[in-house]
Amino acid sequence: MLRYCIAALLLVISLPALAQPTIIPAPSQEKPVLITGAMIHVGNGKVIENGAILFADGKITGIGTAGSLDAPGATIIDAAGKHVYPGFIACHSIMGLAEVEAVRATRDFNETGSLNPNVRAIVAYEADSYVPATVRSNGVLLAQVAPQGGVISGTSSVVMLDAWHWEDAAYKMDGGLWISWPGMSINAAAEDEEREKQREQAEKSLSALKEFFRQAKAYGELSSPAVKNLRFEAIKGIFTGEKQLFIRAGRAKDILAAVNWSRSLNIRPVIYGGNEAHLVAEFLKENQVPVILGDPHSLPARDDDDVNLPYKRAALLKEADVQFCISTWGYWQLRNLPFMAGTTAAYGLSPEEALSAITLEPARILGIEASTGSLETGKDATLFISAGDALDMRGNQVEAAFIRGRKIDLDNKQKQLYRKYTEKYGQ
Known part of the structure; x- marks a missing residue:
């Protein structure tokens, strides 16, 4: 029955x-x-x-x-x-990893656990999703699908938005490793006691992240490990340059901490989010750290910020000679990616510079500029x-x-x- x-x-x-x-x-x-x-x-x-x-x-x-x-x-x-x-190239997306976010069974972008470098977004990519067809109708033809959740979220891949299945969609497979910097979890508006708890948890997560990478680096230096560790294997490419490290960080102090930690491991990261990247633009330029600006169509991060600051960040980074591109984290907003670039053209960039921010610049950041990004x-x-x-x-x-x-x-x-x-x- x-x-x-x-x-x-x-x-x-x-x-x-x-x-x-x-x-x-x-x-x-x-x-x-x-x-x-x-x-x-x-x-x-x-x-x-x-x-x-x-x-x-x-x-x-x-x-x-x-x-x-x-x-x-x-x-x-x-x-x-x-x-x-x-x-157009979406440099950060959960498209194909989620269909209806209110339904857990269709949300394949967030895995249980905190340290998951071995999670591969590409194998969860659903080529039959309704979303890619809607997005490409506005000119977005390539996207980097990235996992969310935890401190180390997993590896991302670049996909073509017209395919039979994930193997068919893959353009550059497992090319990036994503980290959410622990300091992002501290809510400045919370009560003192709650904020202290958040700070303690962030410090605990940061210590775990540093220890994990220390062990992963030591593992990678072994010529023939006695026991194969899948999580450490997934990080090997970061130290050899085969993979790009992407770090989600918005506040200036988190960006500074994330870049300095990466430098201690001889890794040049890419910062995603960058709400306050313009405040540390000189530091980013000195260290040759690219920035993926997240969603220019958003509210300012601080109460006393210029209301138009999200529109102006791209021009501020361009003026400071910091490499950047424009993207957005969700999938429902991706069809508006060209209009986000258009807004930055109204606030300091030239139209062709705004175009490059969603074509050639993301291709360079993703390491696919030899084959796409320009005509x-x-x-x-x-x-x-x-x-x-x-x-x-x-x-x-x-x-x-x-x-x-x-x-x-x-x-x-x-x-x-x-x-x-x-x-x-x-x-």
């Missing part, structure tokens, strides 16, 4: 999913494609008016002015009056065509998008629902 009840329940749960139209991942590129007449935003600060871009077998084979490229047999796309951009010969043909300015919500109208030359389906669940209810109420 129980078996039949479970089967009936699973059928009821699956019915809504079965009712949704299917979006099929794109096949490999079969013939060359030439986009001509568009304004091409290269991603490195350059703009080509009335430009042309040619790609074949998933790679860009030529770029220049309209009429300058020879493309016999190519599919020609007339993009006169439109814009071509490199695919240059030899790089992947990961790009899209927009009817207008893609950093402006009024102009961002993505008409065609390609990932490694594959023309992807730009339909998504929200568009499907729009069509459905337009049919019902628009008559």
Whole structure:
């Protein structure tokens, strides 16, 4: 009887999913494609008016002015009056690791425990999630999916937002290790007694983190460990340079402490969050520490901060010559990533500098700039065509998008629902 009840329940749960139209991942590129007449935003600060871009077998084979490229047999796309951009890159996301955050069974980004370097976000990535299709409709074509929770959260991977499964989606696998700096847990607004408890817990967590890395470093120096330790194995790449260390830290003193600790281990980290990174910009520049600015569309961290400070941080770091990019931690906000960059362009950055902050700069920070992040010969043909300015919500109208030359389906669940209810109420 129980078996039949479970089967009936699973059928009821699956019915809504079965009712949704299917979006099929794109096949490999079969013939060359030439986009001509568009304004091409290269991603490195350059703009080509009335430009042309040619790609074949998933790679860009030529770029220049309209009429300058020879493309016999190519599919020609007339993009006169439109814009071509490199695919936007989300440098930090839980997309594909969570579908409905209120339902524990769909939340695969937070593991039990405090020190979990062996947790791999990529194996939990759900390529059939409804979220990537919605996000890529605004030009976000690549994303680094990162685990949350604990002090050492686990390893992140870069994925393409059009794939059959996680192996198919993987662009750069297990390239980053994520740490949440313990000092972040102290609430300055709490009562003295509670704040003291938080401080004690933070110190305890920090001691555990330092001891764990000390042991991991000693383990990595062994030529042949007697017993294989999976958690220490996951950290080896940090010391050899094969993996990048990402540290979540917002306050200035936490950033200073995190960078100094990393330096003691001969590691150059990347700071994520950076609410007060502009206050220690000179220190970050001296130590060549990049910053992933989290969510410019947020409130100031301090009560007496300039209300527009979140919009200005990017320009402040640019002025201080600190390497940075722009991202956001959630997945529901990722479709607004281009508009976050657009806001920074209204508060100090040039439009092309803002574009680089979500294309070439994240590619550099993630170590994938040789193959993506800008529109240059030899790089992947990961790009899209927009009817207008893609950093402006009024102009961002993505008409065609390609990932490694594959023309992807730009339909998504929200568009499907729009069509459905337009049919019902628009008559």
